[in-house]
Amino acid sequence: MSTVTTEPGVATARRPAPGRGKGSRGGPSFWFATPALAFFGLFALVPLVGVVVLSLMNWDGLGTPTWAGLDNWIRTFQDPVTRNAFVLTLQLTALSWLIQAPISLLLGVFMAGRQRYRALLSVLYFLPLLFSAAAVAIAYKSLLDPNFGIGSALGADWLSRDWLGDPDLAFFVVVWVIAWSFIPFHSLLYQSGVRQIPLSMYEAARLDGASTVRQFLSITLPQLKYTIITSSTLMIVGSLTYFDLIFVLTNGGPGNATRVLPLDMYLKGFRSYDMGGASVVAVILVFLGLTISLLLNRLSGAHRMESQMEGV
């Protein structure tokens, strides 16, 4: 598996690019890139600019947008619902990372082991990835039903709560369901990361009498540095876009207990027909995502973006 997985990865292992000859004889003309560029430009870059423009307009989603200046921005910043959504998003991001990162890492190390039963378990661990977010949310909704769900199955009182109806619990349920659906993906990243660590390092450590725990702390963890950064970036930027799962699971409720920013954006725009206010939330999301990506990139010193540019 690791050989297949790493194919794109190996290519990133900056190897002097072929064709250093500046002249690019026989190379394709730039026009070959225009279909992709046109698509991406029209449906991604234009909307990116458009969302900033729309945040300065009043629009109900049907008529013609009219100029509003900074009204939407002032209104949104004063809106307690959006403020709450902002705090919830940060809490969700932090808590999701705290839960997902360690479990994914440990599972990845576990899955990288060559034992038979581990290989079998890895096959089953993958299953949540087959479900769409809507499917996961619907499944959990029934599973957590206070009357006909898991609580009544096991006859345990502490399990038969109104998980999704209690504002204090619903948030943690959302965190768990997100973890359930995303940990498999991240543990796959860690698995392939661990398998790329040279075996000789472990052999040397064993000769020195290092314990299993010691080997984990002194070899596995440091060697996984880049996997940790990649996975964490995906987790954190991903938390900003959890929409479908929460939308189907709780629709932001009960009350506004799980109304995170992406949901706030959708509900403002497509339920309250306040596209201007929704666009303000969208701009905040874009800004947060971009800042976090760049910050993590800087912090890591990996400069993934730039290393990808090498040889271009």
Add this chain to the structure above:
Amino acid sequence: MRTARTRPNVLGAIGGWLWLAAVIVPIYFIVVTSLRPQSDYFAENPLSIPSNPTLDAYRTVIENEFMLYFANSVIVTLAATALTLATSLMAAYVVVRNRTALTRRTFQLFLLGIAIPLQATIIPVYYLIVRMGLYDTLWALILPSAAFAIPLTVLILANFLRDVPNELFEAMTVDGSGPWRTLWSLVLPMTRPAIVTVGIYDALMVWNGFLFPLVLTQSAETRVLPLSLWSYQGEFSVNVPAVLAAVVLSVLPILAAYIVGRRQLVSGLTAGFGK
């Protein structure tokens, strides 16, 4: 860990089996509930094996236009993935073989697309789709889905294409083949593994996508599977076995793909993130 051969890692094993339980219990619950008659749903223990197993719930789902939604999902996924792969392969060819400042800038634009949560641009996308007269058509799903998948696909294909030896390109030029022929008989075959991998990733993203269908379509004629699950939930309300049968049916095609091509699917999912 690798030392396990010398000394079994008991803690690791316990953790591994615990996580398996966490993964399997919800899935087991979906399957057994979908096989229960509706009346038994309220009576039997939710985690017990159904005492009167039946496929009634599945029949209900199939009779409620499931095949239409399924076909819509197939069309959208195939069209969007094909569009993404074709345009991205051409762009990747330019990125690797045409070394100009313009190309460099273009590539940087694509990289920007990876760093930004593009879902946040849904409102202008909605505006565009309405203005283009595409609202509530399958095109409204195909075009933006393809556009959003392009940056990562170009990046992965370009990384792969960089490893194709220069000599091969030169040989093509010496043979007098133009860029189209080179694309067709050198670039395409050489990048095939990467195309399969990233194609699977793109297809899965489109297949499971929810936000675009929710915002850009409306009628049952254009409904795709993930959205249909949500609407079944409203339609069937108390018929929980039927709702969960729909969930099972929506997963089956991907499960089949997983069984047939597990390696490809796994590598497709981690496409481009593998270290």
